[in-house]
Amino acid sequence: MKHAINQKPDYEKELRKAGVRITRPRRIILDILTSTEDHPDAMKIFHRAIEIDDSISLSTVYRTMNLLEEMGAIHRHAFNGGPSRFEQAHGEHHDHLIDVDTGDVIEFQSDKIEKLQEEIARALGYDIIHHRLELYGRKSKRPE
Amino acid sequence: MKHAINQKPDYEKELRKAGVRITRPRRIILDILTSTEDHPDAMKIFHRAIEIDDSISLSTVYRTMNLLEEMGAIHRHAFNGGPSRFEQAHGEHHDHLIDVDTGDVIEFQSDKIEKLQEEIARALGYDIIHHRLELYGRKSKRPE
DNA sequence: AATGCAAATGCGAATGATTTGCAAAAAGAA
DNA sequence: TTCTTTTTGCAAATCATTCGCATTTGCATT
Numbered sequence: 181m182k183h184a185i186n187q188k189p190d191y192e193k194e195l196r197k198a199g200v201r202i203t204r205p206r207r208i209i210l211d212i213l214t215s216t217e218d219h220p221d222a223m224k225i226f227h228r229a230i231e232i233d234d235s236i237s238l239s240t241v242y243r244t245m246n247l248l249e250e251m252g253a254i255h256r257h258a259f260n261g262g263p264s265r266f267e268q269a270h271g272e273h274h275d276h277l278i279d280v281d282t283g284d285v286i287e288f289q290s291d292k293i294e295k296l297q298e299e300i301a302r303a304l305g306y307d308i309i310h311h312r313l314e315l316y317g318r319k320s321k322r323p324e
Numbered sequence: 325m326k327h328a329i330n331q332k333p334d335y336e337k338e339l340r341k342a343g344v345r346i347t348r349p350r351r352i353i354l355d356i357l358t359s360t361e362d363h364p365d366a367m368k369i370f371h372r373a374i375e376i377d378d379s380i381s382l383s384t385v386y387r388t389m390n391l392l393e394e395m396g397a398i399h400r401h402a403f404n405g406g407p408s409r410f411e412q413a414h415g416e417h418h419d420h421l422i423d424v425d426t427g428d429v430i431e432f433q434s435d436k437i438e439k440l441q442e443e444i445a446r447a448l449g450y451d452i453i454h455h456r457l458e459l460y461g462r463k464s465k466r467p468e
Numbered sequence: 469a470a471t472g473c474a475a476a477t478g479c480g481a482a483t484g485a486t487t488t489g490c491a492a493a494a495a496g497a498a
Numbered sequence: 499t500t501c502t503t504t505t506t507g508c509a510a511a512t513c514a515t516t517c518g519c520a521t522t523t524g525c526a527t528t
Binding site for chain 2: 256258261264277279280286288290292293296297300301302304305306307308309310311312313314315316317318319320
């Protein structure tokens with residue numbers, strides 16, 4: 181089991197290649213996404229964005245998130261059924277451990293679990309398209 | 325790995341014990357919940373309910389679902405970020421495989437995966453409060 | 469640098485799921 | 499049956515998100 185680490189890919193190039201225009205709002209949103217460690221929701225992204233340019237609208241944030249999601253540049257999560265929270269799709273797949281007290285998100289990856297999931301789906305006659313594994317936990321008092 | 329099977333617990337007794345009144349709407353909703361195999365959302369429950377008593381309101385469905393959830397009698401899921409879907413909290417814990425084409429939900433349970441999750445959380449210094457594992461898949465063409 | 473046009477934006481209104489306020493109705497105890 | 503408290507139905511409010519549309523902007527082309 182390993183932690184994921186953050187990378188900073190050049191999205192502008194990718195967007196251009198996909199025939200998508202590089203606008204000021206998009207540049208700003210992309211910047212926020214690539215420079216954050218957390219998993220902000222649309223409203224949080226919006227607030228960070230208007231600090232840089234107060235003409236950006238919430239709709240544009242939503243539209244940009246949808247665009248980036250379709251391009252595979254970000255992932256969308258709905259922890260606890262709350263509003264969607266986003267993260268850049270850096271490197272390897274990983275799952276999430278959410279701190280129920282703080283809302284913090286810790287990323288982890290386990291090949292064993294991935295393999296088990298495949299086996300289970302196969303046994304039920306299915307191919308996995310994608311999956312979601314979320315652990316909701318609280319910092320343990322006991323020594324690790 | 326095993327499938328979960330359906331049981332029909334006596335919720336009225338439980339509700340009474342919790343000091344909650346047994347009303348006509350609640351009885352009807354409870355009946356729907358205990359006699360269904362699927363994981364209906366509030367709207368679906370509402371429609372089934374007004375077939376039995378057309379004076380039941382959607383708010384009451386929502387209120388009842390919240391009540392039952394707090395009592396631990398049902399579980400709430402937000403597959404794919406869609407509307408909440410409910411199921412009675414029968415017997416053992418289980419996870420879900422969602423058929424992306426039909427929306428069908430298959431329940432399964434794997435001790436191995438549960439154990440792995442515990443290990444991972446412990447390694448990260450957390451105790452698991454609860455978790456969510458959803459596999460989104462498509463019926464496989466290949467022989468099982 | 470100026471032009472043209474499709475793509476993107478901001479705004480506000482629309483949508484879908486869910487919650488809430490409140491007066492009227494029903495449940496359960498006395 | 500009466501009383502008190504909980505629940506209900508209804509309509510309006512809220513929250514997250516999307517949409518319509520007139521206006522602006524990116525950028526390929528003169």
